[in-house]
Amino acid sequence: MSAEVLAAPGSTPGQWFTRAVLRNGPLGGLIALTVVMAVLSRDFLNGQNLLNVGVQASVTAILAFGVTFVIVSAGIDLSVGSVAALSATVVGWAATSQGLPVVVAVPLGLAVGAVAGLVSGALVAYGRLPAFIATLAMLSVGRGLALVISGGSPIAFPASLGRLGDTLGGWLPVPVLVMVAMGAVAALVLARTYTGRAMFAIGGNEEAARLSGIDVRRRKLVIYALSGLFAAVAGIVLASRLTSAQPQAAVGYELDAIAAVVIGGASLSGGSGKASGTLIGALILAVLRNGLNLLSVSAFWQQVATGLVIALAVLLDTLRRRSAR
Amino acid sequence: MSAEVLAAPGSTPGQWFTRAVLRNGPLGGLIALTVVMAVLSRDFLNGQNLLNVGVQASVTAILAFGVTFVIVSAGIDLSVGSVAALSATVVGWAATSQGLPVVVAVPLGLAVGAVAGLVSGALVAYGRLPAFIATLAMLSVGRGLALVISGGSPIAFPASLGRLGDTLGGWLPVPVLVMVAMGAVAALVLARTYTGRAMFAIGGNEEAARLSGIDVRRRKLVIYALSGLFAAVAGIVLASRLTSAQPQAAVGYELDAIAAVVIGGASLSGGSGKASGTLIGALILAVLRNGLNLLSVSAFWQQVATGLVIALAVLLDTLRRRSAR
Amino acid sequence: MTGVNDDVPAGGRELLRVEGVTKSFPGVRALDGVDLSLRAGEVHVLLGENGAGKSTLIKMLSGAHRPDEGRILVDGREAVIRSAQDAERLGIATIHQEFNLVPGLTVAENIFLGRQPRTALGLVDRREMRARAAELLRRVRLDVSPATPVAELGIARLQMVEIAKALSLDARVLIMDEPTAVLTSEEVATLFGIVRELREAGVGVIFITHHLDEIAALGDRVTVLRDGRSVTEVPASTDEDELIRLMVGRDIAEQYPRRRPEGPGAPLLRVRGLTRAGAFADIGFEVRAGEVVGLAGLVGAGRTEVARALFGVDRYDAGTVEVDGRAPARGDVRAAMRAGLGLVPEDRKGQGLLLDASLRDNLTLARLDRDTRGGFVDRRAQRREAAAVAERLKVRMSGLEQSARTLSGGNQQKIVIGKWLLAGARLLILDEPTRGIDVGAKVEIYQLVNELTAAGCAVLMISSDLPEVLGMSDRVLVMAQGRIVGELAGEEATQDAVMELAVRSPGGVGNRNESAMEGSDVG
């Protein structure tokens, strides 16, 4: 629905704008915000800055793709920020402190992310913990382990991995490429795989999914493991950008990731959500932060503005849906 | 159910213990944790330290009582930490910077908390935002406003209010008294008031509540306003303990408060919850932190342990309910 | 329609056998040593009151529950059915009493949920899935696109999707738990046709229903459950009174015991020109004190929408509603309640009950305001009131603190009605009041309706169960496509007359095919 065509012949620009926003939901919100920023700051709308926005969105977006799986299946994952930091720390520890080759260190980091997700998933599926609590516990445990492994200090990232944070051909940032690739994977998983469709079924009606022969518990393991895996990728991209694994990186990113998913049109009660929407949600947050920095808005007011825009973006989407009825 | 008598004649202490924990749910968890801490540290079980635990639980508990209202009605409130800081900042600003008398400043701070809750409530009830998003926005806005009002610096609290953080008769800490009083109010609200019963009805089945003549939207306003009001009280107690209002106080306390409510036996899907359970939940968290500090557990491992205990406490409660069936 | 099976000793070899199965839930022994057997090519009807254990029994066969004791044999070999997948492997397909559909997914995906066809790459093959779904939809005569999200379908169509889903399994044993409860006669006829085809093909069918007339029409054998025990097994040709006696353990003199009070009273409800674009138009009627007015029509005729608009749940675009001469504000449930209206919604669990709350809280919910003084609720008064009304309605419960979820369907419905009695409603709108409720409990609800009208209240009864509408109403209004197309007073109201109006479009041209009329014979 958010992909409907912008067709509104014979109307004033104002009407056109309102309609465009209302029709296209999250995308409309992104466009509106972009227009506002472009009008307010002449530095906003240039290629380099837009690439910056892309880079700045990348980590949140990759985290948010993983969280989309969980939210579509009516769960929630508060642990992704911690898991990202833990995975990156493990990569740094393996590659730098233990001197393992990168081709071993990276899969190890990804595995750690997936296992952290698996543990949360097991607590949810077999321990019947509410997802909020299971992943809150993992938030705490993951961060603690990252600190333990690193001794609290950043670990340098091998130079070869640093390239993940760089640009290709001097202009195309690799984090943006990774974001797009992970987004494509997420879209494919959601739309076309057995596990993806099971996410919608579990989120829409868990009992029905179970009675239709879906092994709900095993699927939940896979769902949370995927979220952990995406978090690990995000953590590695983040550390590559910084060329060091920071045990205290990505604190609080889980809320940004969840906000991105919901701004992108998913429902927290499960059963709906799209990778494209999530990408748009992450871009909205990045445009907002970038624009507020460009406008030199005071630090304190930035927080106020961020809150207002999050509320407004979701409000617009809610309005759109109601008017679409 | 959690108040059942501990009667288990003719069994080994081990069996008795398991049974006591399983029968009494959150209370059992608290007792078990206390016993473990008392065994591990000889400093734990003395009067002064236990009063310390009470004080240390007080702010989380007061926040959590407010969050209980919201969770019982199947909502969630992520903004309570920010709102607590905002309210305390307003009190400090009014009393110290503006020289208003305390009897004006405190009601003003309480009003600010209630209004912040009201705004979240309006976004949820009339704007149809998911509670997670509405209160996430308020988390950001509230913190920003606290920083704006204070200019980013702590504001001294008037001496008369400092007494709220002190002890009575040289031993009885006032925060503990406030906690008990607010707990009693919360219990009364939940069990005996129109709004309290409406919380259970809305949380149990919102559509059925609406079709039975409960004005769901207006009640939601009241529910979130109450949560904001409790947050304001917690903020004032916190600032009194610190003798200054800190705009960056209580960051992340919302997760502790929610964890306390859930550990206390409430369901995040609404319709159940008790003030006594919430108190126990807050005490479990405080005993855990106090005990880990007493045991000189390294800061990094403390985070791991905290996560494990949160998961374990809720797991035990889930087990108990399943075995009670 | 006569049963084709009366004289044919139906069925071949035994497909399924249940021996001494027992199942307990906390506080309830739902099944106690139940035996059952199913042969290939027979329709075996399970009959019993609400809460007798029918659904629990079939849940053992579908893998939703495990028996505490006893065994299940499939093809003579003992089978352990742990999950829906196990059941599927054994060739058992089940249509559960509760819908098991995912609202956000399409019809095609719901049909193939968990078993989607895949492409060579292991991805879901949507084209194949839609093609196969379209085939199944044709078979159940459901005219919707496989790409429609099921959230957009009405309750009857949902049931047909469930049936298509079960058929897609090509099972040897097909279990149907009250499939006809939400269907109109037209769809019931389609369903019966399908079941007969399956029987010819040697499929064994377990069929649960509260509509006794369907038993002779479709069944071969009947097993009667009472209080979790299998009481007896009789041929399906056993007459209805005898079946009722076996089921409830006593005779029920009259299935529709309507007693009309002397003379119509003053008008209680007056509706004029009520319209909401896209839902209903120009609805006008009157209900007088002491009357039961039936509102009949095909599913989707707009009856529920009208009820919701009257009660202030939804807004309306035009028209007036007067209760006792006063007009409650539009779209305001509380105003409607103050005026004396009460609504027993069609979706009992979704809209009528707080399933996990106590019976006391459920019963007193609609009078919470009145039990509140200065912000505080008089809990003792609530308990007293709830106890009194529960006693008056003869609710079968272990106590007022029992949760509503654990009551049987009939008792749940009594709780919803009790709520409105306590709220002091004088005009009660009952939307599908006896859907899924057993004969015994139905009669108790009808007696309650009599008591209400005798006390000067009135009832507007929406029902898709034609015998019920005819048996209990003093007047019948018929709706079609959002309009009232006719009113039939007591003696003119016959099934044929109602159906003729119901299938007629408001313009006056009949647009339904013959099967609707044929289906109406079933009743």
Place this chain on the structure above:
Amino acid sequence: DRGGHTDLGLALSTMNNPFFVGIKEGAQAEAKARGLKINITDAQNDPTQQINQMETFTSQNVKAAVINPVDSDAAVPAVGVANRADVPVISIDRGVNGGKVGSTIASDNVAGGRLAAKALAEAVGGKGKVAFLEGLPGTSAARERGKGFEEGIRAWPGIEVVARQPADFDRTKGMDVMANMLQAHGDIAGVFAANDEMALGASKALGSASGKVKVVAFDGTPDGIAAVRDGALTATVAQQPRLLGKQAVDWAVRAAEGKPLPREVKVPVVLVTRENATAFTG
């Protein structure tokens, strides 16, 4: 041994920054050398937790406590806890605005800010546009370093601070905020970042321009020093966290023994530039 006995308590404000980890390590090493048992806690920047932790220390009957205040005002009640239990208190890195504190051992943040201003001004040749990456709003380190920097830079009329944005002491945010600032101010000559972490992020954002744009930082963490050595950072105002930690234990022991204490112990800040970076050890 049921927790055994504990001699000293060290209540750190946070461990989410290598600087504080340095203090911890310095203190731990010194305590070990003296055969003392020390309980080191992390308040995660929450002053309330700090009170709780001081209460824990008194429950453990420590002989002296060291506090690294989250906030100078909000630490007063925490110090009060120790005062009431007659446990002597040393404060480290930041002062306490009340209560009875034996000694305050600190590197001077305001003076450090001034030093940074001077270093930056000299590095850019006394004129041009500069940007300022602020610390986490509301924290005392952010305030004091900012104050020192603003005071110091005022002495250089040729220099204009064109942008001022918080990056919360966080490396990622430092990078993103710097990138955004560069969009609006492509012509800046220098940056002051209120800690090394933000500076390292900023220097990444500057990328190829990092040679031309001078970055002055604060803290002197191992990563920061290394970056100065490589030329990615122009200079950093180094505190000496290990030394701070060591001295805290020294003075705490003296306090426990009832020996007289100086009110203030200033651990000097050192401007680390490319020249002295190799020699510097925190």
